[in-house]
Each structure stands twice: as structure tokens, then as C-alpha cells.
Amino acid sequence: HNSVRSHLVLHGDIQATTQRLIKLWDGTQFDSESEWWKSIQKKCKSNEEATESLCADLTVPLNYYAAFNQFAHLIPKDALIVSEGANTMDIGRAFLKNYLPRHRLDAGSF
Numbered sequence: 001h002n003s004v005r006s007h008l009v010l011h012g013d014i015q016a017t018t019q020r021l022i023k024l025w026d027g028t029q030f031d032s033e034s035e036w037w038k039s040i041q042k043k044c045k046s047n048e049e050a051t052e053s054l055c056a057d058l059t060v061p062l063n064y065y066a067a068f069n070q071f072a073h074l075i076p077k078d079a080l081i082v083s084e085g086a087n088t089m090d091i092g093r094a095f096l097k098n099y100l101p102r103h104r105l106d107a108g109s110f
Contacts, residue, residue: 051095064091072096080105 010017030037054065064087075081077099083089089106098104 064088065095068092068095079103083107 010021051065054063055069057063057066068091072095075096079098080103081092081096081098082105083092083096084107093104093106
């Protein structure tokens with residue numbers, strides 16, 4: 001996220017980097033009672049509540065969440081999702097689910 005300073009940057013081939021991380025991780029799991037995990041769960045809950053509120057806001061003009069909420073459940077799992085425009089792409093990535101690889105085309109995709 002651009003507004004939060006990175007503590008670690010990974011740069012490399014995604015497959016090689018991921019394989020190395022998996023090997024180093026070696027089955028490590030986070031304690032579900034840790035403060036870190038609880039803070040993540042709290043933030044997720046807060047985000048869900050904010051999103052639900054935006055989806056329920058049907059005042060004119062509609063916000064992106066309210067508009068997307070009207071049809072998101074109708075999109076088939078094998079659909080190609082094509083987006084253009086910064087807000088449409090940003091919110092769409094989080095809200096309009098694509099289930100198959102290479103089935104989302106945003107501006108600049110190739």
C-alpha cells in the first residue's frame with residue numbers, strides 16, 4: 001500500500017521467489033490468539049462493515065460499491081472481467097471476483 005512504508009521488499013521471479021519462501025516457511029503457522037492475528041481479524045471485520053454500509057447506500061448518484069453490488073452475484077465464475085478507470089479497477093479488484101487465472105483485464109494488461 002502506498003500510504004504505509006514497506007518493511008520488506010521482495011523482487012524477483014514470482015515462481016522462484018514463492019518457492020523459496022515456502023521452503024523457508026517450513027510449515028510455520030501463526031498463533032490464532034496472537035495480538036497480530038487478532039488485529040488483522042479486527043481490521044477485516046471493520047472493512048467488511050464499511051463495505052456493507054457502502055453497498056447499502058443507494059442514494060443518487062450511486063457509489064461504486066452500491067452499483068457493483070447490483071450485479072456482482074450474477075457474474076459467472078468463468079467470466080472475463082474487463083475494467084477501465086482507476087476507481088473501477090481498484091474497487092473492482094476487491095469486489096468483482098475472478099476465479100480463473102488471466103480472467104481479469106485492467107487497463108495496461110497484456
